[in-house]
Amino acid sequence: MKIYLDNAATTAVAPGVRQAMEPFLGDMYGNPSSVHQAGRQAKAAVEGAREQVAQVLHASPLEIVFTSGGTEADNSALIGAALARQEFGKHIVTTSIEHHAVLNTCEFLEQLGFEVTYVDPELNGIVPLEAVEKALRPDTQVISVMMVNNETGAIQPVEQIGALARERGIVMHTDAVQALGLLELDVEKLNVDLLSISGHKIHAPKGIGALYVHHNLKWTPFLHGGNQERKRRGGTENLLGIVGMGEAVRLSQGERETKLSHIRELRTTMLQVFEQELDPTLYVINSPEQSIPSILNVSFPGVMAERLLMNLDMQGIAASSGSACTAGALQPSHVLTAMGLSQDEVMSAIRFSFSGHNTVDEVREAAQKTADVVKRLHR
Secondary structure: OOEEOEOOOOOOOOHHHHHHHHHHHOOOOOOOOOOOHHHHHHHHHHHHHHHHHHHHHOOOHHHEEEEOOHHHHHHHHHHHHHHHHOOOOOEEEEEOOOOHHHHHHHHHHHHOOOEEEEEOOOOOOOOOHHHHHHHOOOOEEEEEOOOEOOOOOEEOOHHHHHHHHHHHOOEEEEEOOOOOOOOOOOHHHHOOOEEEEEHHHOOOOOOOEEEEEOOOOOOOOOOOOOOHHHHOOOOOOOHHHHHHHHHHHHHHHHOHHHHHHHHHHHHHHHHHHHHHHOOHHHOEEOOOOOEOOOEEEEEOOOOOHHHHHHHHHHOOEEOEEOOEEEOOEEEOOHHHHHOOOOHHHHHOEEEEEOOOOOOHHHHHHHHHHHHHHHHHHHO
16 A cells, blocks of 8 residues: 655645646647637636636736746746846845755855845744844845745744835745645735745646736746746746646635645644654654644654655655755755754654545554654664
8 A cells, every 4th residue: 555645745636637637638739829729729728727826826817927836936036036126235035944946046146146144943943023024134125935844834924024024125925835725825915026836736737836926026037038928937838737737726725624624634643643652752743833734744863764764665655854865965954953953853854744635544554654663663
């Protein structure tokens, strides 16, 4: 039996999404930029999906730019906003726990002469509003803070930080990739000018995402080419992916409350098994109370994460590590390190991430097998 608990990395394409995409794998293959009937048919599908995405964000369809995914959306948001406002200042504020799509983009901007301040979280993995405010300078032009951390699930105070940005006339960006489908995303309530999302986290195919760009924002496009996306993102539209993402967004909103309730039950089930089967000294919960239920980060001190993951994989259980393997050398998680966890806790951290496709029985089985492996490796 295969039990997939790595849904924060990617999700299975939903049957309804596959069904929506099917016609565009057959006769409906026109280029949305073409003026003939096949092109107009494709264009209508793209615009229909744009309306679906705009609706879930409480935005105008004209404010939605389709991208190749969350990484491109983050790059486009930060580089586009920074370049458009560089005459007023070159200071950017972000956090030390962002996805590397933001962190590496900030490093790139530093090479172009921008200055970046990285704000650390508190022990619970949440970045305090006061720390962001303290980091602001007269020349600060962009703030980027993720809505939900991809390793711990910690929900960040984006709405409050966005309000602060509005008061100061600073552009506010948030990476909402892990929040989509689980949290209410209203760009006006969140006080954001730019918001990034990705399709494959909500059962759409890989290779499609979107960037919300406030209609009044001065923003420099990142990719240049044709007139696609109102000249904001050159390149032939990923028709198949766009249709799939539109349908996935629609389905996720209709099922949101039911899905949340089910995923909370999955998380509770796993924690109950750990509590019943493991001594309290054998595990540490790294995800704070203020987190989405779909991500549960747990350290098993004394057991290397890679060894535990290998044992779980052999038993048909897919999870992920709190550490990342870079260029063949094990690097500690920048998120857990920034939170102040011990080296043992960082190197023994496992991320279990759930979706509505998981069942209580398989999560219970995965938790039991995890507990068994942890106890065995401790002997």
